[in-house]
Every structure is written in C-alpha cells, then in structure tokens.
Amino acid sequence: MKEIPDIIISRLPIYLRALQHMQAQGKTTTSSKELGEQVGVSAAQIRKDLSQFGEFGKQGTGYNIRFLSDRLREILKVDRVWETVIVGMGDMGHALARYQGFKDRGFRVAMVFDNDPAKIGQTVGPYVIQSAAEMGAAIREAGIKVAMLCVPASAAQEVANKLIEAGVVAILNYAPINLNVPPGVRVQYLDPSIGLQRMTYYIGE
C-alpha cells in the first residue's frame, strides 16, 4: 500500500467527527463543500484527501454519510474499541477518566494508575486507581497498546519508557514536554499552551 502523508491522516478524524455529528442530526448525504465548511477545510482539499483511499462520492450526488464515516472508521481502525489506560490521576487524569467523549469514537478506558499511595485504591468514576508499580504487568497482560499520559512533565519520559516497554505504541501526552520514543511508537500532544500559541500569531495588534 502506498504511504499516505501524515498530514492527511491527521485530518481524517476531524472529517469523521463532523460526519458523525451530521449523522446524529439525521442527515444522510453531504458534499465536500458542506463538509469543508463544517471543518474549515476547502472542498478541493477534502476531495483530494479522500481520493487517496478510493472513490467515496459521485460528482453531483455527494457523499453518503453513513458509508463515508464507516469507511473512515475502518481506515483509522476505530471500527473497533481500543482499550486504553490513564496514567497520573491529577486533575487532568480525573477529567479524562470521567470524559464521556470516547464512546462511539473507538476507545474505552480500561484502567487508571497513579504512584501516590494516597490515591491508590480510591475510585474515580467507574475506576479504582491502581498502583503504578503494577502498570507494566497489567498493560502487558491485557495487551493494551494505547495510553494517556497525565503525569507531571518531570516524570513523563520515565513513565513513557515503562509504557512502551509494556507494549504501548500510541501515547496521548498531556505533559508539556516532548517525549523521545523509539521508531514505531507514536505520540500526540495535547498541550493547551501549544494550542493557544497556534492562534496568537494571527491576532492583530
């Protein structure tokens, strides 16, 4: 299979979210123009991105929303449910453990960990906080590949190393620090300061 540029892959979840939103509103078809307006991308870009994966729509009739979103879920491999773990049960870890937005998006939080004895054993939503000391074994046993990292920046690299050693290959990193990871492991950063800095450039004086 030819290699698809990462920038295209990074847009597909945005398209999928908009399509699922349309579906929830009872819509059945859309156009590259309408979808583009929803997500802030040109219609031409959407057609070009989707053309990487085959034919999705017909000139004039647009896209069948159900079909296109099913295909995108397949491509992104979220036509299944990935079990994930949350490491670090501070404010952000708590927020994620109670977050309702993973449902129907391909993910389920399976376990949550912390290394603070005062937190271990406490419950957060439906979860009992487990000891970080048991993390590696638990992740390996469950075959978990996806983790969310909410520990302080100073601990993030060390915890990431342990996650990777246990088989994790995809890390959503909330710690405001770049992680060094071996080839084959991917990291996405959710750093609010980065998000804000991407916008201030455009604010007129």
Added chain:
Amino acid sequence: MKEIPDIIISRLPIYLRALQHMQAQGKTTTSSKELGEQVGVSAAQIRKDLSQFGEFGKQGTGYNIRFLSDRLREILKVDRVWETVIVGMGDMGHALARYQGFKDRGFRVAMVFDNDPAKIGQTVGPYVIQSAAEMGAAIREAGIKVAMLCVPASAAQEVANKLIEAGVVAILNYAPINLNVPPGVRVQYLDPSIGLQRMTYYIGE
C-alpha cells in the same frame, strides 16, 4: 508581509517548547539536527520552516537557543502575557484553572465562568467562579481576546457565539464538536478522541 502557511505556524510552538526545555537544562546552542530529533521533525524541515522568518543560525555553528526562542516568542506573539478566560467549570475547566503550564508560555487565566448556580461563587485554585451571565460584559471590559471552552458539546456553539460577540478571536475548544466561527476568529481543538484516532491508523494488526 508574505503569508506563512498555517502548517509552519503550527510547528513553531513545538520548536519553542523544545527550545525552552533545552534552555531550562542550561544549554546555550543547538542544531537543526538536535532540535529535529527532540520534536520528531527532519533537520531540513526545521531549517526550511525557520528560513521563512530570516536567518537564525550559521552553517556549522548552529542556533543560539536564547536568541531563537526569543524570536519565536516574538513571531508567535507570546513575548507578552495574554489574559484568557475558562468557560465551563466541569472536570476539564477545573484542571485548566489549576494547570501550571501556562506560566512562561504567554498566558494567564484571568477569569473563570459557569452557568450552574451551585458552582458560581465557589473557588477553584485562585479563582472565584463567576456567572456566565456576566461573561460578555466582563470579557469586553477587560479586552480579553483568548478563551478556553470547556462546556458540554450541546452548549459549545452558543457559548462560542457569546465569546466572539464579546471580542474573543481565539478559542481553545475542549468540547468535542466543530464550531462555526466568522472569518478572523480561530479555533484550536483539544479533543482527546481525535488525538487517539490520529495514532490508531498506524498500529499494526
């Protein structure tokens, strides 16, 4: 001034974060190779990105970290402190209100809002939760341009409209929904499901 592609702008905060990290470790110079390894971008890409803004380093001697990070802060307009507001004091709003990672990154949370009478008047970290009814006037009076949106998806568009009406032009959106905003207003999405979906594509079966 020529228009810089958004994809380049979006990488600058990542470079800046890595440079600030190096600075904190006491380093004074770096190379496009070293910086690239830190952030997972090729050395050639870094040189190309930075060349959009002038000359930053000399062949062979590399970059002065202090100078380059100061210039990036200037370019991104985070050589000042932007006051921001948080709207929606659920778990995510709480986490952001207590987040220590805005310091030295160009932002300061000035006010936090919610529309729940049970929450209004309560304190979160150094903030007293204010009524969402007063939001527009307070933002306008303070001249605030940057907001973080942590309300449920169902309320996000309506709240965004009010923020924009009050003068906000940059919204960091934690609600898992695409916002429709007028030209001149920018939105960045911090949706954990999107972050995760950008990685599952790459996970081998």
